[in-house]
Amino acid sequence: MPLSVTTWNINSVRLRADQVIRHIEACNPDIVCLQETKCPDEQFPSSVFRQRGYGHIAVNGQKGYHGVAILSRIPFVRTDVKAFCGQNDCRHISVRLPSQCADLEIHNFYVPAGGDVPDPELNPKFRHKLDFLGEMLAWTDADQPARRNSILVGDLNVAPYVTDVWNHKALLNVVSHTPIETEALENIRATAGFVDAVRKLAPEPEKIFTWWSYRSKDHTVNDRGRRLDHIWLSPGVAAGLEDFVISRDARSWERPSDHVPVTVRLNLEAVQQAAA
């Protein structure tokens, strides 16, 4: 049984619900994890997704900022939301699928971007980002999600490896690629025991990007991107990893998000066998 999961920072789900549908039609994922929905729960455009077969929707949204959601064709049996850094920001939501789907747990994160100045003493947003990553580590230490069948996806706002950015040296002091961030993210992933799905199939030094800044006239000129969006798999789930797709063309759609969808396809029978 195949299962595909997309993660996408949509930068306003109300403005781009039609683009979510366009992606669904092109890519046919079973589950779509969205970040930056910028939408209170009562205004989430659930009906247009239900009409397309995504009858199971979990939202954690707020007015104006942040916000995450999970659209699913498969019923989930449980949802859970975590708060980080003592704030009410909507930056996490998770669901668990039924036993036919290996009791798969899906965690959808939107890590704080961190502002412009990469100094926690000068920039409270960077302090918040580092604190958030610290709490993610504490959560994986306490909860051990990678010991179960689990996927952690989202806009993690860190490009951890050298070829996750268009120019490693030029970005070493740019928020999203500073050593303190890349080491923190890698420490979470490795300590928790997750597998970076995209890098398992496309190791360095292949350059892979999922985000291109709005602040350039033409994002294709010089291809100045970064890989900020990630899909991490517990080892048992990684045993079923078949392929991945970076839907780069979405960055050239009219009025695009600055991020593009990242999708993995899994073979759940291989996941079940790995668990047995």
Next chain:
DNA sequence: ATGGTAGGTGGCCTA
């Protein structure tokens, strides 16, 4: 060191 663009909001914030 700076500015560039985008979205939601409500008279600026975050990215």
